[in-house]
Amino acid sequence: MTTRLLSTMRFASLLFLLPGLAGLMISATISTHYRGTLPKLPVPEELRITARNISGVVVYQTAEEDRSLSLIEHSSAGILVIGLILSAVYLEKRASLREAEFDNKHLP
Numbered sequence: 001m002t003t004r005l006l007s008t009m010r011f012a013s014l015l016f017l018l019p020g021l022a023g024l025m026i027s028a029t030i031s032t033h034y035r036g037t038l039p040k041l042p043v044p045e046e047l048r049i050t051a052r053n054i055s056g057v058v059v060y061q062t063a064e065e066d067r068s069l070s071l072i073e074h075s076s077a078g079i080l081v082i083g084l085i086l087s088a089v090y091l092e093k094r095a096s097l098r099e100a101e102f103d104n105k106h107l108p
Contacts, residue, residue, distance in 0.1 A: 009090040018082030019020065023076025030069055034059055 031054050038059035042049045048060040052069075061069075 003097075008089065008095055009086065009093065013083050013086035013090050016079050016086060018078050020078075020080025020083050023072055027069060027072045027076060029070070033053075034061060034065070034069070041097075056100065 026046040034052070034097055038061055039048055040057070040059060042051075042060045047062045050061050050063050050066045051058050052061055052066060
């Protein structure tokens with residue numbers, strides 16, 4: 001495996017890790033905002049009948065708000081997992097390459 005391929009793999013893993021973490025931070029910010037602003041009881045007139053438990057506090061949101069926040073949370077988690085897997089593969093390949101280089105230098 002070449003160092004160029006390893007460099008590309010490192011870049012790809014960061015390309016997934018950073019947006020995944022950013023998405024999770026955004027969803028946490030939205031959840032915190034919802035916790036402070038959304039009603040604690042259902043409001044059928046505003047279509048706020050979908051319950052969400054945020055840190056032990058139940059708030060009621062619209063179905064669209066629920067879909068949007070769930071989409072951000074799930075896609076961010078998926079992207080982060082892909083980045084973690086790529087990072088693990090990168091680290092394993094880098095360790096094998098270094099071990100092979102070490103063996104080549106120290107064997108007769």
